[in-house]
Amino acid sequence: MVYVHFAEGFEEIEAVAIVDVLRRGGIETKSVSVTGNLTVCGSHGISICTDILFEDVDYGDCEMIVLPGGMPGTTNLLAHEGLTSHIISFAKNKKYLAAICAAPMVFGKLGLLESKKATIYPGMEENLIGAMAQSDRVVIDGNIITSKGPGTALEFSLALVSILKSEEEAAKLKKAMVVG
Numbered sequence: 001m002v003y004v005h006f007a008e009g010f011e012e013i014e015a016v017a018i019v020d021v022l023r024r025g026g027i028e029t030k031s032v033s034v035t036g037n038l039t040v041c042g043s044h045g046i047s048i049c050t051d052i053l054f055e056d057v058d059y060g061d062c063e064m065i066v067l068p069g070g071m072p073g074t075t076n077l078l079a080h081e082g083l084t085s086h087i088i089s090f091a092k093n094k095k096y097l098a099a100i101c102a103a104p105m106v107f108g109k110l111g112l113l114e115s116k117k118a119t120i121y122p123g124m125e126e127n128l129i130g131a132m133a134q135s136d137r138v139v140i141d142g143n144i145i146t147s148k149g150p151g152t153a154l155e156f157s158l159a160l161v162s163i164l165k166s167e168e169e170a171a172k173l174k175k176a177m178v179v180g
Contacts (some may be wrong), residue, residue: 002029002164003057004066006050007077011070012042013150014100018066021157025173027164032057034080043070059086062095063164069101069121069149078106088112091143096163098145100156104128107144117141121149154179 022029031050033040041047091112104120105127113131117139125133137152138159147156162170
């Protein structure tokens with residue numbers, strides 16, 4: 001199971017692309033609201049009805065926590081103590097953590113990027129605290145996967161499929177979706 005976390009002000013393209021591509025890849029994926037309401041409004045005024053509330057999630061069956069970016073979505077994710085507690089636990093247990101756009105900031109501010117390669121939305125590199133900032137569109141360093149922004153959402157999502165399923169499944173999806 002993969003949980004993609006939605007906070008008020010999330011980046012719509014990233015959040016929807018991630019859920020869509022993972023589901024196309026046959027990966028059980030749920031959108032999670034950290035707001036207390038199933039409907040969450042993105043940074044461009046698009047409201048999405050999520051699958052489940054944070055309070056009802058069982059992280060015991062979770063393979064990967066995913067954070068879409070956007071502002072103030074990213075800062076709202078960082079402010080959610082329950083979520084950050086799970087993120088820290090996942091890092092300690094070397095479970096997968098993925099973030100795109102501004103959201104890698106969450107990992108940096110939690111001290112999880114020490115000596116790791118990571119990327120973030122251009123101009124926000126100072127938030128990758130302890131990391132070796134990269135300019136690549138998608139960066140995978142062990143259990144941490146990061147990406148730059150809305151324009152890299154499909155590449156990022158396909159990288160997650162490659163990690164969770166296989167490179168072959170990601171290649172099939174890339175071809176079927178006419179990516180690149």
